[in-house]
Amino acid sequence: MKLPEPHTKTFSTLVGEIENGQIKIPQFQREFVWTMQKSAALIDSIIKGYPIGTFIFWRTNERLRSVKNIGKLDLPEPKPGEFVDYVLDGQQRLTSLFASLQGVILTREDGREDNFSQIFIDLEAQDSEQIVITDIASKDEKSLMSILNLLKGDFMLLASYPDKYHEKLKNYKNRIESYQYSIIQVKDAPIEIATEIFTRINVSGQALSLFEIMAAKTFDYEKNFDLTEKFQELIENLKPLNYExxxxxxxLQVVSIILSKECKRQVILKLDKNSFIDIWDKAIDSIERSVEYFRNFYRIPVSHLLPxxxxxxxxxxxxxxxxxKPTDDKQRYLEDFFWRCSLSGRYSSSVxxxxxxxxxxxxxxxxxxxxTYDWSIDTSPEFIKDNGWFSTSRSYVKAILCIYVYHQPKSFNDNSIVNVSNYWLKQANSKNYHHFFPKAHLKKQDYFDWYINHILNITIVDDFLNKREIKAQAPSKYMAKFQAINHDLETTMKTHLIENLDTFGIWNDDYEQFLSERAKVVSREISKRIIKQEIDKKGQSNLVDDFEEELTTIE
Structure with a gap:
């Protein structure tokens, strides 16, 4: 990378380079947000000869995805091999200048239009006052001239104004056209350096995301590859599957893992652009097939339940x-891997x-x-009881929730399948989550909150049951009502891993018995999914450490 080079350019030079496509706004720049009033104040500073700050351009022959040019105008693409100046600092000022001095009509993100030809010179204003204005309601029409007419109007238009304004018009036009705009040009820098410069000088202090950088780096005009658009296509495809x-x-990590078997930030940033583009479709296909596998084989219906x-x-x-699809041993080994990662807090740190x-x-x-694995899994009922405090941020809890939904829980009252949605599962107080022994009922018995809010006390129900039918009643009361209307209630409850209404402490409202009996069933279900290895017999200290680390992360 060469040292940055300072330059100055006149307005006509800047406009020419914008119009021929040499100056572009890179995608990682934010949208143009300046108001016409703020743009008018900028032109006012130029007319008065005030400094307006330095523009920083990144000169490169790389082709990045750019915002719809300056002011979203349809401007030409530079020829192959030609250098482009991408704006790293000064996008708001440069867009304001171009829009104001060219009289552009800008369409905002919300559809609102701003007509920048309606910025005027107040010929009656003194130097100590605002000369460039947008509010002309109380002004004499003959004392106003638009910036656009000042720069592009013919002699007859200028001559039509009273003689007393001619000297001002001449001076103001000359000041705008001869103003020297300060520019620093960064040359021969890779995109990682350019985006780092942008991040450091960005007044909002908001660092660019890895995705924003990679979207800029991998854009290819000839191959019609736009990472932002490609990602949105993927999300649209995943919406019907509830994995959006x-x-x-x-x-990005999927692509990196496929290409390099690593996915650290610095590795992703160094991925070869052409390799990234060439592998994209196959990588996306592998993601979609993974989602189908999670949904169909593990029966995880929504992405919010994925540990x-x-x-x-x-x-x-x-x-x-x-x-x-994997079969036989591969299927079994892959299942073992999934549940070992999910139940152990595997990806809570150093992912x-x-x-x-x-x-x-x-x-x-x-x-x-x-x-072989260097962490163990404890499938015992005691471990589940001791480590089952309910938080939807915990992978251990989500894993058990996945086991619950695997059995396709049915509604208590009519045996219909409970609908599970991403929208409902965003929070721990979701409409889908029901404390089988209601919290209000247990609080009266002085149970600790963590013991009330326990995964073994959670069932997945619909909103109707949760909010209107069950409320805070003791299990013996509300279950008696369901028994009267659902003649196959025993079968229904087995879909919730509650196997026997008589032995689970339900009719005598025995919370301890309920937790113990359900822990045995959940333990059995976990054991089905784990292939026991020698490390699982040696103790659980590393697993407990992972839980503590995960809890620290949550807090």
Missing amino acids: TISDATV YNALIIPFSYFFFHHKD ESKLAQDIKRIDEILAGDLP
Whole structure:
């Protein structure tokens, strides 16, 4: 990278370079938000000879996705191989200048139009007053001239104004046209440096996201590749599957893992542009097949229940290399991997490093071998009772919720399947979550909150039951009502892993018995999904440490 070079340019030079497509607004710049009044104040400063700050351009022959040019006007693309000056600092000022001095009609994001030809010179204003204005309601028409007419009007128009204004008109026009705009040009810098410069000088202090940088870096005009548009296409495809909450960062990590078996930020930033574009469609296909597998085989109906978004990454890697659904040992080993990560707090910290380790385990599964693990899983009922405090931020809790929905829980009153939605599952007080022993009922018995809000006390029901029918009644009371109208209530409750109404302490409202009996059932369900290894017999200290780390992250 060469040292930045200072330049000055006149307005006509800047306008020429904008109109021929040499100056562009990169995608990672924010939208143009200046009002016409603020733009008028900028022109006022120029007329008075005040400094308006320095523009910083990044000169490169790379082609980035740019915002619809300056002011969203349809301006030409530069010829292949030609340099482009991308605006790193000064987008609001430059767009204001161009719009104001060219009389542009700008369409805002909300559809509102601003006509920048309606910015005027007040020929009666003194130098100490605002000379360039937008509010002309109380002004004499003959004492006003638009900026556009000042710069582009012919001699006859200027001569039509009273003689007393001619000297001012001449001076103001000359000041605008001869004003030297200060520019610093950054040359021969990679996009990572350019975006870092942008981040540091951005007055809002808001750092660019990795996705914004990669969207700029991977844009290819000839290949019609726009990462932002491609990601939105993926999200639209996932909406009918209720997996639209997958993040853009996760998608980048999938591509990186496939290309390099790593997904740290610095690795993603160094990915080859052409390799990224070439692999995109296959990577997206692997994500979609992972989602289908989560939905169909593990019966996880919505992405909010997925214990970690990060699980999409190793599974996408698997399906990238394995074109069919896994069967026999591979299916079993992959299931073991899923639940070990979900139940252990695996991706609560150091996610990128752990993913790099786990891709090696996926390679073993692809080869038909059972991986070894350096963390254990305790499937015992006692462990579930001791570590089941309810928080939807905990992967352990989400994993058990996934086991609950696997059994397709039915409505207590009519045995219909409960609808589970991403919208309802955003918060711990979701409409889908019901405390089988209601909180108000248990608080009267002086139970601690963490013991009341326990995953073993949670059932997944619909809003009608949760809010209107059950409320704060003791289980023996509200379940008696359901027993009277649902003659197959025993079968219904088995879909909630409540296997026996008589032995689960329901009729005598025994919370301790209920937790103990349900813990046994959940323990059995977890055990079905885990392939026991030697490490699982040696103790659970590392698992407890992971839980503590996860709880710290939540707090």
